[in-house]
Amino acid sequence: MCGIIGIYQKNLKLKTASKLAVLGLFAEQHRGQESCGIVYYDGTQLQLIKKMGLVKEVFHEDKLRDMRSHVAIGHVRYPTKGSSDIQNAQPHVLNNLSGAQYALASNGDLVNYKELRSDLKKKNVLFESGNDGELILKYIVYKHEKDGLSIIDSIKSVMKSFKGSFSTVLLVKDEFYAFRDPHGNRPFIFGEIDDETYVFASESCCIDIMKASFVKEVAPAEILHISNDGLTSYKLNPNEYRTQDKTAHCVFELIYFSRPDSVVYEHSVYSFRESLGKQLAKEETIIPDIVVPVPDSSNFIALGYAREMNVEFSLALIRNHYVGRTFIAPEQTIRDENVVQKFNPLPGYLEGKVVTLIDDSIVRGTTLQKIVKIVRSHGAKEVHVRIGSPMVKYPCFYGIDTPTYEELIANQKKVEDIAKYLKADSLRYLEVEELKNLVKDKKNFCFACFDGNYPICLKE
Ligand code: SF4
Structure with a gap:
């Protein structure tokens, strides 16, 4: 169990996405207290801030004033896979020599983690952590850059190959993606503030404190893509991607x-x-x-x-x-x-x-x-x-x-x-x-x- 957050502001002048992301993480603190972080787009590139500790210890008002952005993602971590250290804290960021930048935060656990990780290692992909989020990110980037798939098709490939639970937010520079595993195992909420800001969060209490209205739950096997051109939803047929013809919401939530x-x-x-x-x-x-x-x-x-x-x-x-x-x-x-x-x-x-x-x-x-x-x-x-x-x-x-x-x-x-x-x-x-x-x-x-x-x- 972890908590994720994603903010995308259609009104590019607002630039309060980082602040909203931190506010959301604060409301999700009960979902993980070991480390926290956000990635935001500063107008030129993605910037990462992550540390061990609670949201209130890591993010301060004065820092937030300088983190002006229309798009941000964030994460609070409760450790399952990987040890308790900063390498395993999320979001994960990948900066390629070509200048491409990606960032990802995910909530859930992958059942076939070892197998997928070792497949990628055989293809010379290097890992810094033992964390599911890094594996999902590096898999998507490999599919996109080496196999030539679009980002949407790369995420579809994640849906097909990854067994387990993943409610995920992804940034490719300032383009935003949100997607949920075909079983819909962990909660994933989509809300909106004043028709200007899209909000994604693990729980509805996060969007409440931002005064956002509830739009819907991200559906199992749904991919949402938001860019300057607007929002597009790709609703895949979850039964093509899962082992049983049903969702599997965690009742322990x-x-x-x-x-x-x-x-x-x-x-x-x-x-x-x-x-x-x-x-x-x-x-x-x-x-x-x-x-x-x-x-x-x-x-x-x-x-x-x-x-x-x-x-x-x-x-x-x-x-x-x-x-x-x-x-x-x-x-x-x-x-x-x-x-x-x-x-x-x-x-x-x-x-x-x-x-x-x-x-x-x-x-x-x-x-x-x-x-x-x-x-x-x-x-x-x-x-x-x-x-x-x-x-x-x-x-x-x-x-x-x-x-x-x-x-x-x-x-x-x-x-x-x-x-x-x-x-x-x-x-x-x-x-x-x-x-x-x-x-x-x-x-x-x-x-x-x-x-x-x-x-x-x-x-x-
Ligand atoms: S119901 Fe139990 S086994 Fe199933 S996802 Fe939740 S905690 Fe895990």
């Missing part, structure tokens, strides 16, 4: 990744999360004194649960927002330290209470185990854990950092053994079928981490 104020795959994220909680409450036998979310991603699940149960909803655990998201911190040791620094209960509030603790999911279980311990140590009489999604039994190969079966506690243990590991009085998950029945069109979603049915293809 609705459960955890996306911001609650976003609309993703035509679902309001916050109300979807409320519906998870309501569904979970329907089979409930334990009536607690209070329902407490693990903040913030579980807040709306807990709210739905508490409302359905008619029990007090309590924000009894306070989250320190200045510690990174635990699920997406790259190393386990960093995750462990973060948990203790991150959550602190209201003093005296939990004393003697039967608590139902709500979390959105259990991946490794280490974070939740520590949270249960914190809640107990502050006097809770009983701690019951309820999870607003099914058991995560299978790894994701399309952009999420759960690389091995062994790391997933639900792949290794039964529910009752997980409850013992967590030291919870009881534990219950949502069932897979219950989750499937809550999305609008279940055949067009990916549920692979819950049911093991991989809709794109398996790891190479």
Whole structure:
């Protein structure tokens, strides 16, 4: 999971694309906190700024004033492929000796990355990173410059050859392209500001803060090209490019990744999360004194649960927002330290209470185990854990950092053994079928981490 942004201003006099791109990245910060960057066109050439760290640390108001441009792309990174360093930060830029310039930022993961990369290496293409975005960029440039294909045909070739997930923005000098993988695995929003500025983003919350209106989602296997001549959409038939006759939207975007104020795959994220909680409450036998979310991603699940149960909803655990998201911190040791620094209960509030603790999911279980311990140590009489999604039994190969079966506690243990590991009085998950029945069109979603049915293809 990462976040991308793309801005193209039809009104060339505006030249605020870099500023809007940074604003958009700021709204997408939850999608990746390791590094961030933008590329903008300064009237002559593409300029790159990327660094390790948060958007607010990398971009300052005074710098933005000098970055005047009508076109820009940007990226926030959550590492999946490639190590945690600046080489793997996006966007990637390619400056050719001929003077041609290209830049690309992508969100997703490629299943056949190794095979494609080694094919290109055999053709003497050099790589600086271990990152999917660089591979997509270098593949397109190779097809365009060496095989003589147009940029559109080069992107069509990406659609054909690349298996996995890619919501992508590309600049060829100041010409702009946006394209999405044939399965539509990650969200990709297209909006417009005052009929003057086109905006592309991973989530609708980004276009909201720019006061842009929602136009549509970039369709699976769609390519949008914007230049001085206007906007052209190339809608390819996705079935010619994918392994199964269906899209594969990541359902985890609705459960955890996306911001609650976003609309993703035509679902309001916050109300979807409320519906998870309501569904979970329907089979409930334990009536607690209070329902407490693990903040913030579980807040709306807990709210739905508490409302359905008619029990007090309590924000009894306070989250320190200045510690990174635990699920997406790259190393386990960093995750462990973060948990203790991150959550602190209201003093005296939990004393003697039967608590139902709500979390959105259990991946490794280490974070939740520590949270249960914190809640107990502050006097809770009983701690019951309820999870607003099914058991995560299978790894994701399309952009999420759960690389091995062994790391997933639900792949290794039964529910009752997980409850013992967590030291919870009881534990219950949502069932897979219950989750499937809550999305609008279940055949067009990916549920692979819950049911093991991989809709794109398996790891190479
Ligand atoms: S395997 Fe899970 S996390 Fe990965 S794309 Fe599918 S639903 Fe999303």
